[in-house]
Amino acid sequence: MKARFDAGTDVAMIGAWDAQRGLQPFSADEVKRLSEALDAEASAGHLFVAHTGGDGGGPVDVYIDEPIPEPILAGLTPIGDACILALPSGTLLVDGVEQYRAKKPEVARTNAAAVALAPGDYALRCWVTKDEEGEAPQRPHRDLEAIVGADELRYYERTTRLGCLAAPVLLLLFPLLLPFLGWKIATVITLVGVVAFFNIREWLLRRNPRFTRLRQAVTAFRLGHTEATLVMELRRVESRADRA
Numbered sequence: 229m230k231a232r233f234d235a236g237t238d239v240a241m242i243g244a245w246d247a248q249r250g251l252q253p254f255s256a257d258e259v260k261r262l263s264e265a266l267d268a269e270a271s272a273g274h275l276f277v278a279h280t281g282g283d284g285g286g287p288v289d290v291y292i293d294e295p296i297p298e299p300i301l302a303g304l305t306p307i308g309d310a311c312i313l314a315l316p317s318g319t320l321l322v323d324g325v326e327q328y329r330a331k332k333p334e335v336a337r338t339n340a341a342a343v344a345l346a347p348g349d350y351a352l353r354c355w356v357t358k359d360e361e362g363e364a365p366q367r368p369h370r371d372l373e374a375i376v377g378a379d380e381l382r383y384y385e386r387t388t389r390l391g392c393l394a395a396p397v398l399l400l401l402f403p404l405l406l407p408f409l410g411w412k413i414a415t416v417i418t419l420v421g422v423v424a425f426f427n428i429r430e431w432l433l434r435r436n437p438r439f440t441r442l443r444q445a446v447t448a449f450r451l452g453h454t455e456a457t458l459v460m461e462l463r464r465v466e467s468r469a470d471r472a
Contacts (some may be wrong), residue, residue, distance in 0.1 A: 229292045231343040232456070234447070236285030237324030242458060244276040244290075244352065245269075247319035247342035251333040259331070266325065273312040276352050277325055278458055286457035288322045292345050296355075296461055304355035304459055311352055313462065318347035322460070350462040357457055372449050376442060384442040391429055398422045 235242050258265040269275040296304070319342040321327075327334070373381050398421055405414035433439050 229294065229345070231290045231292065231320070233288045233290065233322035233341065233343075234285075235288045235323045235458075237280060237326065238283050239324065239326050240280050240282050241325035242278045242280055242285060242288065242322065243325040243328055244313060244320065244322045244460060245274060245328055246313075246315045246317050247321040247338050248317035249274055250321055250328050251335060251338060252329055253331050253333060254329045266328075269328075270311075273314040273349065275325075275328060276311060276313050276354070276460075278307060278354055278356075280457075285324065287454050288458045288460065289456040290320070290322060290343070290460045290462060292320075292343075292350075292462045293464055296459060300459070301355070303358050305358050306353065306355050308354060312465070313350050313352045315345065315350060316347055318345055319343070320345055320462070345462075346464060348464050351465050353461045355459045355461075357455060357459070372446065375449060376445050380438075380442055381446075384439065384446060387433075387439060391426070394425060394429075395422060398425055 254262070254265055266275065266277065270277055321338060321342045323341070327338075376384070399418060401421055402414050402418040405417055409417070433443075
């Protein structure tokens with residue numbers, strides 16, 4: 229079985245874990261030593277972590293109890309050694325590690341994204357897509373344009389781009405306020421302004437039927453047509469010693 233996840237991270241780490249365990253928040257003590265807690269979870273087989281080298285993400289393909297096809301494998305580079313991942317509830321989730329055992333777990337999102345498989349221990353191996361020179365093909369963009377319409381796609385991209393351009397502008401609040409309020413107050417006001425802007429913007433966009441429809445269509449298309457950034461292979465094992 230092949231499953232595809234749309235994984236994004238703000239901490240440069242993509243992880244795989246049992247979805248039900250991921251809904252159990254870390255204790256206050258574990259949060260204080262979060263790095264150690266994550267290492268302990270990984271050592272115990274509850275969590276697999278792939279360091280991405282930066283924020284962002286993209287599609288992650290997972291092959292469960294079936295080999296990765298040779299043509300695909302030829303374009304991949306292995307990362308790390310095989311490890312054991314425990315999936316006692318039979319629900320697999322792949323996402324940014326910041327979602328794992330978070331203080332306020334997103335139950336609805338987790339349940340919607342999780343993939344069901346046989347409960348048990350799995351040997352996990354991970355690959356990253358090899359970097360290739362040259363420009364990305366233009367056909368996927370043209371196919372998307374044909375589905376949603378050229379004008380609609382331009383509207384979606386323009387709206388998204390304007391939101392991204394607003395962040396640098398809002399950061400100019402800091403140098404403007406600094407001479408009058410000092411760096412501490414200027415920093416707080418700037419951060420509050422940036423966070424408030426994006427929260428209000430997202431609230432408005434979710435209530436915009438046109439943008440919401442386009443976001444769903446574009447996200448679904450790009451998830452289905454974009455090359456995976458990471459590829460994982462899971463093979464169920466009877467013994468944790470069997471990782472080969």
